[in-house]
Amino acid sequence: MSQEAETAERVRELLDRNLQEVFGESNDQRRRAALDELWAEDGVLYAPPGAVRGRAAIDKVAGELRASHPDFVYTPIGMPQVVQNGGRLAWGSGRPGEAPAYTGWDVIIVEDGKIAALYVFLDESSEEYLRSSCQ
Template sequence: MSPTVSTLLLRNLHDVFGEIDPVRRRKAIEEVFHEDAVFYEPNGAYHGRDEIDRIAGVIKATHPDFQYQPLSPPEEMGDGGRVQWVSGSPGKPPAYAGTDFIIVRDDKIAAVYLFFDKLS
């Protein structure tokens, strides 16, 4: 059974960028990302699974206790989708918010676009 765009969005959020364990994170990256995938964020672009793994580890290390929480269910359209989320320490107000957009090719993430949103 092929993963849905929504499943890929949530796995990216929780199993890749929300995962502290490098072995579990790498396994998830292998499962959900194309080997030539690209992750775009305001500070740069990261090409390929190795670079996505590296930057996901760097980001998670800056706030190891933060958890990502979707604000609503992911939305899908064709081969793309988006999910809006907040992140912060459990039991505390969110520290930041964002929206992930993905493009899917052959049932795997080909590109992720991260936009940071203003907290309300």
């Protein structure tokens, strides 16, 4: 496999695993282990309402989000798309077997095989839903 193909495969893996093992994980220890494996130490999460830097801060955000919707699952919508060291994945989140309560896109930048930055784009109705349900 060429380095370009390996990089593309790694970007896809990071998108999928981050969605499930970081933001979809309720167990604090498993989530933290995934963060250590998938994220650069000084990685940055850009998501409403702002940016946070570092694994500990990202863990806190992911844990709080997970706690606000403990019965929700994240489901990829389509396949991850990759360009060079970046990729994007559409997803929905909601109760299993139901339509997603909110949807969005994850866009990552990968450096040295780890997530250096994650940009979370929420669909407009999703921002309203999360604002009202997480308060």
